[in-house]
Amino acid sequence: MTRITADDIARMANVSRSTISRVVNDYPNVPEETRRRVMEIIQKTGYVPHQQARNLAGVQSRILLLFINNNNDYYADKIAGSTFFGPLTALLIDSANRRGYDIIVTQSSAPHSWERTRHLLFGRVASGAVFVGVANKDPRVRPFYPLPTVILDHKPMKGDPNGPVPSAVNFDNRGGMEWAVRHVLEKNCRKIAYITGNLGIYSGRERLTGFRQAMKRLDGAPLLEELIIQGDFSEQSGYIGAKALMETHQPDAVISGDDECAIGVLRALEELKVSVPGEVSVVGFDDIELSRYVKPSLSTISAPKRDIADKAVERLVDLVEGRQVQSSSIVIPTAFIPRES
Amino acid sequence: MTRITADDIARMANVSRSTISRVVNDYPNVPEETRRRVMEIIQKTGYVPHQQARNLAGVQSRILLLFINNNNDYYADKIAGSTFFGPLTALLIDSANRRGYDIIVTQSSAPHSWERTRHLLFGRVASGAVFVGVANKDPRVRPFYPLPTVILDHKPMKGDPNGPVPSAVNFDNRGGMEWAVRHVLEKNCRKIAYITGNLGIYSGRERLTGFRQAMKRLDGAPLLEELIIQGDFSEQSGYIGAKALMETHQPDAVISGDDECAIGVLRALEELKVSVPGEVSVVGFDDIELSRYVKPSLSTISAPKRDIADKAVERLVDLVEGRQVQSSSIVIPTAFIPRES
DNA sequence: CTGTTAGCGCGTTCAT
DNA sequence: ATGAACGCGCTAACAG
Numbered sequence: 001m002t003r004i005t006a007d008d009i010a011r012m013a014n015v016s017r018s019t020i021s022r023v024v025n026d027y028p029n030v031p032e033e034t035r036r037r038v039m040e041i042i043q044k045t046g047y048v049p050h051q052q053a054r055n056l057a058g059v060q061s062r063i064l065l066l067f068i069n070n071n072n073d074y075y076a077d078k079i080a081g082s083t084f085f086g087p088l089t090a091l092l093i094d095s096a097n098r099r100g101y102d103i104i105v106t107q108s109s110a111p112h113s114w115e116r117t118r119h120l121l122f123g124r125v126a127s128g129a130v131f132v133g134v135a136n137k138d139p140r141v142r143p144f145y146p147l148p149t150v151i152l153d154h155k156p157m158k159g160d161p162n163g164p165v166p167s168a169v170n171f172d173n174r175g176g177m178e179w180a181v182r183h184v185l186e187k188n189c190r191k192i193a194y195i196t197g198n199l200g201i202y203s204g205r206e207r208l209t210g211f212r213q214a215m216k217r218l219d220g221a222p223l224l225e226e227l228i229i230q231g232d233f234s235e236q237s238g239y240i241g242a243k244a245l246m247e248t249h250q251p252d253a254v255i256s257g258d259d260e261c262a263i264g265v266l267r268a269l270e271e272l273k274v275s276v277p278g279e280v281s282v283v284g285f286d287d288i289e290l291s292r293y294v295k296p297s298l299s300t301i302s303a304p305k306r307d308i309a310d311k312a313v314e315r316l317v318d319l320v321e322g323r324q325v326q327s328s329s330i331v332i333p334t335a336f337i338p339r340e341s
Numbered sequence: 342m343t344r345i346t347a348d349d350i351a352r353m354a355n356v357s358r359s360t361i362s363r364v365v366n367d368y369p370n371v372p373e374e375t376r377r378r379v380m381e382i383i384q385k386t387g388y389v390p391h392q393q394a395r396n397l398a399g400v401q402s403r404i405l406l407l408f409i410n411n412n413n414d415y416y417a418d419k420i421a422g423s424t425f426f427g428p429l430t431a432l433l434i435d436s437a438n439r440r441g442y443d444i445i446v447t448q449s450s451a452p453h454s455w456e457r458t459r460h461l462l463f464g465r466v467a468s469g470a471v472f473v474g475v476a477n478k479d480p481r482v483r484p485f486y487p488l489p490t491v492i493l494d495h496k497p498m499k500g501d502p503n504g505p506v507p508s509a510v511n512f513d514n515r516g517g518m519e520w521a522v523r524h525v526l527e528k529n530c531r532k533i534a535y536i537t538g539n540l541g542i543y544s545g546r547e548r549l550t551g552f553r554q555a556m557k558r559l560d561g562a563p564l565l566e567e568l569i570i571q572g573d574f575s576e577q578s579g580y581i582g583a584k585a586l587m588e589t590h591q592p593d594a595v596i597s598g599d600d601e602c603a604i605g606v607l608r609a610l611e612e613l614k615v616s617v618p619g620e621v622s623v624v625g626f627d628d629i630e631l632s633r634y635v636k637p638s639l640s641t642i643s644a645p646k647r648d649i650a651d652k653a654v655e656r657l658v659d660l661v662e663g664r665q666v667q668s669s670s671i672v673i674p675t676a677f678i679p680r681e682s
Numbered sequence: 683c684t685g686t687t688a689g690c691g692c693g694t695t696c697a698t
Numbered sequence: 699a700t701g702a703a704c705g706c707g708c709t710a711a712c713a714g
Contacts, residue, residue: 110435124392
């Protein structure tokens with residue numbers, strides 16, 4: 001099955017290949033009659049221009065790369081199965097598609113993933129990339145900064161975003177935490193505990209910082225460092241953390257680094273027959289699907305995945321298409337979602 | 342930033358561009374000394390061959406397409422957020438990566454998704470595709486059959502798999518259902534109910550057929566059509582179905598089209614204070630993560646996603662690389678996973 | 683309005 | 699062993 005090319009179409013339509021190109025690319029200067037005739041032949045033959053060839057000839061590839069840095073202790077299915085990364089991936093793809101771009105997805109757990117990324121990016125198959133879960137100073141990403149690059153969930157870098165500085169897209173983690181603290185204060189909680197997320201991750205650190213700052217700024221209850229327990233965003237860490245907290249300090253509020261953790265907290269409290277929100281208020285972060293269905297339903301901070309995905313892709317496309325952008329940092333607002341807990 | 346090309350490297354190394362090509366593609370007839378010198382320059386300059394150009398010159402693209410047909414009533418984040426499709430997607434990507442292929446992911450909910458697919462496939466950016474959630478006689482897929490094509494979860498088509506017939510990869514749904522029926526029979530259940538999955542989907546139909554066949558073949562209890570209720574794979578449908586069943590026929594076993602549905606069944610039974618497995622045995626299908634954690638934990642049929650993903654990609658790669666394959670149908674074994682329910 | 687021509691960057695004979 | 703030259707399929711600048 002030898003491919004049918006623009007030359008074939010040209011021959012069939014008794015015009016030159018240039019005219020075919022003009023029709024295909026919607027050039028104005030081609031008579032209606034000719035255009036119609038050519039289009040008809042294209043339809044009938046099912047001709048599709050060879051993308052690689054047009055790319056070579058200067059057309060942008062309209063392919064983006066999504067690189068997900070899953071730590072090696074994650075199985076591949078955990079990542080898209082994750083209540084957060086899975087939907088996020090889908091939304092990024094969706095946003096890109098809506099803009100006429102396609103997305104190649106790669107995970108760092110795959111063999112040679114970084115080398116493959118080099119080939120994809122420098123080899124011009126993808127014209128830009130969004131990285132999630134990587135540190136912006138990671139020496140493996142830095143080489144890509146001259147290309148259109150967006151980093152999700154990492155500290156913004158100073159510098160001209162139109163130059164070799166990646167754009168950072170983040171939730172307003174600190175602002176979100178302030179909502180959480182404000183909420184438990186309004187419920188008259190005084191012994192407010194915090195179970196952190198993974199502090200190796202930017203949002204994990206930011207949320208902790210946000211918690212501390214809010215406690216100080218709102219000044220409605222003492223900030224007790226012994227009530228801050230380290231977790232890792234997992235349900236398990238929430239469960240364990242809550243058990244430990246209840247045994248030692250009996251807080252009247254537990255704020256968690258994310259919803260999964262908070263759900264672990266709820267499970268622990270249920271086992272301990274501690275009433276929520278009667279004796280202890282619980283607040284999560286992310287507003288994952290499940291948080292609506294647990295009992296009691298989880299009060300949380302919304303981290304709208306669709307927004308972050310859309311902004312990330314929008315920025316990347318701006319960069320790819322050479323539009324000037326203002327700042328290297330994009331912040332997605334968060335909001336408090338009051339529920340039973 | 343004008344790209345550095347093979348010509349540049351050639352100039353720097355004082356050889357011709359052909360030699361660069363030979364080095365890059367590991368040709369034997371290049372003196373060690375020259376090879377070393379060239380490699381060094383390549384390293385130093387960070388030169389990466391232009392993929393599009395090499396593709397044009399005849400090299401395969403090593404890019405595959407994953408097309409997910411989510412019905413339009415699904416939101417994009419539901420799909421990857423789905424307990425089944427999300428992980429499946431990740432595993433497909435992973436399998437492809439391990440074989441040195443990259444994957445472009447698209448969803449039918451995106452605008453122009455089918456047209457884009459045409460451009461990707463016929464435009465030679467991807468050299469093969471796996472479709473999930475599409476009917477094999479769908480007129481929109483059929484044009485792609487001459488290309489390397491794999492369909493997940495749909496009835497195999499007759500014909501030469503090396504020709505214009507897609508390869509179908511499926512779980513052994515009927516066999517799995519036989520395990521389920523055997524299990525409840527061994528528990529001496531006599532009034533066995535079945536809540537179907539979405540019958541618009543192949544596996545939904547197959548599992549129902551498997552249930553009926555197993556009931557007849559094992560012949561341990563009557564096959565009561567009134568105990569077969571239509572569901573749609575959702576937790577909701579299991580919940581509603583179970584409530585209805587308990588009100589009317591009080592079965593002593595409920596087998597579901599999938600785990601989510603079964604989890605809905607568990608929720609209904611808990612509300613009705615019906616003991617599981619004391620009064621009613623419950624069996625799911627898929628062995629999703631959650632089934633291990635619900636109370637009581639869910640007995641189910643494993644549908645190993647990693648296996649199906651791996652086989653699908655393996656077959657697709659075989660097709661892309663022109664290897665002869667035997668059958669157009671690949672069946673992934675299932676197994677019974679006994680748990681509390 | 684339309685055809686001719688020159689690349690795009692690389693793989694691959696074919697000579698040398 | 700190595701360079702020159704052609705072609706992959708298409709876009710775009712240039713001439714008519």
